[in-house]
Ligand SMILES: [Zn+2]
């Protein structure tokens with residue numbers, strides 16, 4: 001079987017993707033699969049979120065996003081796995097998908113209920129404002145999504161599928177809304193991926 | 200005030216005051232805080248680390264809590280000075296090991312200390328004598344408010360304070376209580392107690408924190424979970440656990456006293472005898488004997504010794520403290536001699552009342 005993307009190499013990786021409620025099979029060569037998986041990480045979409053709920057290894061050929069890189073400090077997911085420390089506060093938004101299950105394992109939950117700093121909103125440095133926007137402002141669509149995703153994850157874990165379906169619909173609604181934050185971030189992703197291709 | 204002057208004062212946490220100070224040595228709360236966007240110390244370059252230090256320095260001068268504080272670049276301190284601060288529990292061993300572009304700020308009463316560029320940009324610590332978490336929390340909470348007026352600490356509404364290690368994310372708070380539990384050890388009940396603590400997801404460490412053996416019957420109990428609970432909830436849970444351990448040690452002490460009084464008195468007075476007569480003594484033996492001396496004082500078997508004096512001896516007999524007192528480097532053999540000398544001197548000037556022993 002040839003790769004669905006490049007049509008040149010032998011497909012060795014077989015992915016199942018859920019797009020618009022439709023299961024799609026993808027047969028990829030190793031190179032295209034790596035690329036695809038990176039793209040999925042970066043989009044942080046519903047499909048890969050659901051895929052990510054199961055153990056990564058269980059999915060046939062799905063590749064861990066070792067090359068996923070924090071745009072602020074350049075720490076890769078591979079670095080994180082090696083050192084066990086994150087590189088900067090922005091790493092949390094970069095690796096959020098992999099951090100949530102980890103935090104859950106460590107603390108039994110992923111939701112902060114403690115102190116909120118008084119000065120939280122003032123004097124945010126430009127470098128990190130995107131994450132602060134995504135994670136701090138409750139009214140921001142990105143943050144609602146993050147919260148919904150956490151809830152969805154929890155619902156799926158508890159096999160509460162009715163609740164999960166509702167949450168997924170809400171998420172879809174939000175995803176279809178144009179969000180300033182994610183649009184702004186898109187070009188940065190593009191370029192980092194392109195760099196990767198050249199290297 | 201200079202670093203050397205600290206040797207002449209008793210650290211706040213060694214005063215032996217505060218509630219339940221017969222069993223609880225100290226209460227410590229530590230908060231991890233980071234600057235938004237600047238890489239965490241292990242991932243930052245020197246320039247970024249220096250930027251952190253400059254910002255903290257500026258912030259310190261604006262906080263009322265840190266008015267008369269001391270500030271040191273660790274690269275300006277020699278090895279004995281650094282070890283001295285570790286022995287006084289003012290900074291971690293880790294902080295002392297890689298001194299480049301690291302700093303420490305501490306108040307002259309040693310209640311507050313801030314490690315800069317340890318695992319996180321800031322590690323704020325408040326340490327009180329005895330079982331006094333409420334007071335410690337009040338101080339550190341206000342100090343944190345003060346500092347966050349100046350710095351936008353890395354924070355997410357969902358995940359809380361963002362730290363270098365995900366084990367600290369959330370409240371980024373670690374609460375540690377140091378306990379002296381000689382009778383639970385003596386009566387072999389300690390393993391059962393420590394097992395129960397572990398099941399409640401609290402951790403136990405020795406006198407000097409991570410990776411150290413609990414020595415001389417001292418145990419440090421800390422919370423493991425930092426996310427998903429309010430600071431007050433974490434404090435309350437730990438308080439509940441500590442309260443139970445205190446009760447168990449107290450019960451064990453009374454039982455031992457009523458059943459094996461002579462055995463206990465013998466052990467305590469022999470410890471005293473060794474301490475005031477030894478001419479060579481290791482740090483390990485010192486800690487064990489002082490532990491017995493402290494128990495004797497707690498139970499009223501030995502009178503005329505102030506608790507702070509025994510507590511102080513625990514620290515003064517540590518390697519860096521001995522060298523700080525002597526103002527020179529000492530090899531281990533020299534230290535064992537100097538240690539014995541110091542103990543004899545400190546204990547002999549005290550009038551010990553043996554009246555109630557018969
Ligand atoms: Zn291909």
Ligand SMILES: [Zn+2]
Pocket residue numbers: 070071072073074075086087088089090091092
């Ligand atoms: Zn980063």
